[in-house]
Amino acid sequence: MNDNLGFLGGPADEVAPRLLGCELERTIETPDGSATLRGRIVETEAYGQTDAASHSCKGRTPRTEIMFGPAGFLYVYFTYGMHYCCNIVTGPPGHGAAVLIRSLEPLEGVGIMSANRKDRSGVAVTNGPAKLCQALMIDKRLNGHNLTTAPLKLITRPALQQVEIVQTTRIGISQAKDVPWRFYIKDNSYVSKF
DNA sequence: CGGCAGATACGCT
DNA sequence: GCGTATCTGCCGT
Numbered sequence: 001m002n003d004n005l006g007f008l009g010g011p012a013d014e015v016a017p018r019l020l021g022c023e024l025e026r027t028i029e030t031p032d033g034s035a036t037l038r039g040r041i042v043e044t045e046a047y048g049q050t051d052a053a054s055h056s057c058k059g060r061t062p063r064t065e066i067m068f069g070p071a072g073f074l075y076v077y078f079t080y081g082m083h084y085c086c087n088i089v090t091g092p093p094g095h096g097a098a099v100l101i102r103s104l105e106p107l108e109g110v111g112i113m114s115a116n117r118k119d120r121s122g123v124a125v126t127n128g129p130a131k132l133c134q135a136l137m138i139d140k141r142l143n144g145h146n147l148t149t150a151p152l153k154l155i156t157r158p159a160l161q162q163v164e165i166v167q168t169t170r171i172g173i174s175q176a177k178d179v180p181w182r183f184y185i186k187d188n189s190y191v192s193k194f
Numbered sequence: 195c196g197g198c199a200g201a202t203a204c205g206c207t
Numbered sequence: 208g209c210g211t212a213t214c215t216g217c218c219g220t
Contacts, residue, residue, distance in 0.1 A: 045212070053212070055205095063205060080213050081202025087212085100212060130213050173212055 004156045005148065008071035008090050012046035012097040015071075015090045017165050017183040019044050019099055023107065023155040026136045030112075037113055037136050039104030039126060040157075043184040043191050045170045047087070049096045052175035056096025066144050067096040074152065076133070076143040083130035086138050088147065088154065102171070102182075104132045105190040128192045160185065 007018055019041050026037040047054035055077065056067045066075045067089055075087040075098050087098035104126040106113055113135035117125050126132040133139070138152070147154040163186075170182045171193060184191045 047212075055212080058206090061205075077212080078204060079211055081204075081211090083202095083213050085212060102212090128213070170212075174210085175212095 005072045005154060008088065009092060010090065012048050012090045012099050013181050015088075016044040016046040016099045016181065017167070018159055019088065019101075020165060020183060020185050021157045021160045023157060024101070024104065024136065025108075025153045025155055026138070027151045028112070028137055035109055035112055037109035038107045038155075039113075039132070039136070040107055041101055041103075042105050042188045043102035043182070045100040045102055045183070046090075046181040047098050047100060048181075049091075051097075051179065051181075053170065053173045053177075053179070054097070056098070060096070064096060067098050069093060069144075072147050072154070074138075074142055074145040074147055076138060076140055078140060079130075084133040084139050085129040086133055086142075100129060101132065102129050103127045103184075103190050103192045104135075105188060106135070123190050127190045 008015055022041050024039055028035050049056050051057055055064045060068055070093045071090050073089045075089055076084055078084055087100045089098045091097040106126055113125050114121055116135050126135050145152055166184050166186050167180055168182050169180050
């Protein structure tokens with residue numbers, strides 16, 4: 001793994017807040033050549049191996065196999081019949097854990113992201129896990145992708161100050177609702193729900 | 195704006 | 208079969 005992504009080998013609940021402020025850079029093919037879509041991570045959720053809300057909690061299956069692999073890879077899953085969500089695998093090999101990326105703040109290629117989102121604008125482009133996957137054109141084909149390589153890279157940024165981060169319970173799950181493993185950047189308007 | 199139902203397919207029991 | 212780490216549109220205020 002890339003040296004500056006070494007922190008991903010830690011526990012999901014420590015990696016999740018550390019990912020806030022880091023960026024995802026997606027390169028895509030266009031009629032003219034290529035384009036770059038880039039966004040800042042503003043909201044994450046941790047999912048651990050012994051966590052009833054995590055897909056990995058019941059052990060390895062073909063779908064969750066990627067979560068048990070080395071850190072720094074992408075776990076993309078499909079849900080509700082029409083949505084993709086993307087996660088960054090964390091922890092050592094053999095440990096099934098990941099961090100769900102819940103929302104981004106667009107930094108580059110906003111016009112293309114908006115077009116991918118049925119011409120929606122503003123926060124509606126990326127303020128939700130399935131929305132940002134649509135905006136960045138992330139689907140099943142990127143499951144298992146190495147985040148140090150094109151066409152999707154994780155760019156490390158300095159860790160935020162503790163005071164800039166809010167920690168609360170996770171959203172949209174039915175199991176282990178009380179576990180406070182959701183993290184977001186304070187006062188950022190792209191956070192999915194306040 | 196806030197609440198609710200519907201869409202839709204996949205993995206797992 | 209069934210539940211799901213969601214979003215959207217439509218309804219009501």
